[in-house]
Amino acid sequence: MEITLINRTNQDVSVYASLFQKIAKSAEKILELPEDYELSVTFVRSQTIHKINRDYRNVDRPTDVISFAIRDDEDDFISEEEKDLGDIFININYCKKQAKEYGHSYDREMGFLFTHGMLHCLGYDHMCEEDEKVMFALQDQILDPIISRK
Secondary structure: OEEEEEEOOOOOOOOHHHHHHHHHHHHHHHHOOOOOOEEEEEEEOHHHHHHHHHHHHOOOOOOOEEEEEOOOOOOOOOOOOOOEEEEEEEEHHHHHHHHHHHOOOHHHHHHHHHHHHHHHHOOOOOOOHHHHHHHHHHHHHHHOOOOOOO
16 A cells, blocks of 8 residues: 655654554455555644544544545445545644553554544444444454554
């Protein structure tokens, strides 16, 4: 998977390129995905993601991660030419806050947010309990071997 990192913060995020690649490789293997998908990840702060959340989701508050999937459902057809899965926006402020709240490392939380966003871009969702169980189990299966919870 080709992952493009876009940084709209003053924090060095280049260190996450290798982590995200490991996660993508894990997802490719587990989900039997082709390797030539593309995904962009934009790192933002709370104020920016608040605006995105308000303008595109009509939710007037910041959040931790937002995904804009090219395909809306895991069963949607992607043509041979279509390799772009979508865009993920990660809020680095929430990443730090949630890592502390959940008692794990900043790297683990960053990996979790990427994995969560990537699965959304692959068509997974958690709007109902059954779908949530599937998506959250996949998150653990993809991420746990790469970076521990503690």
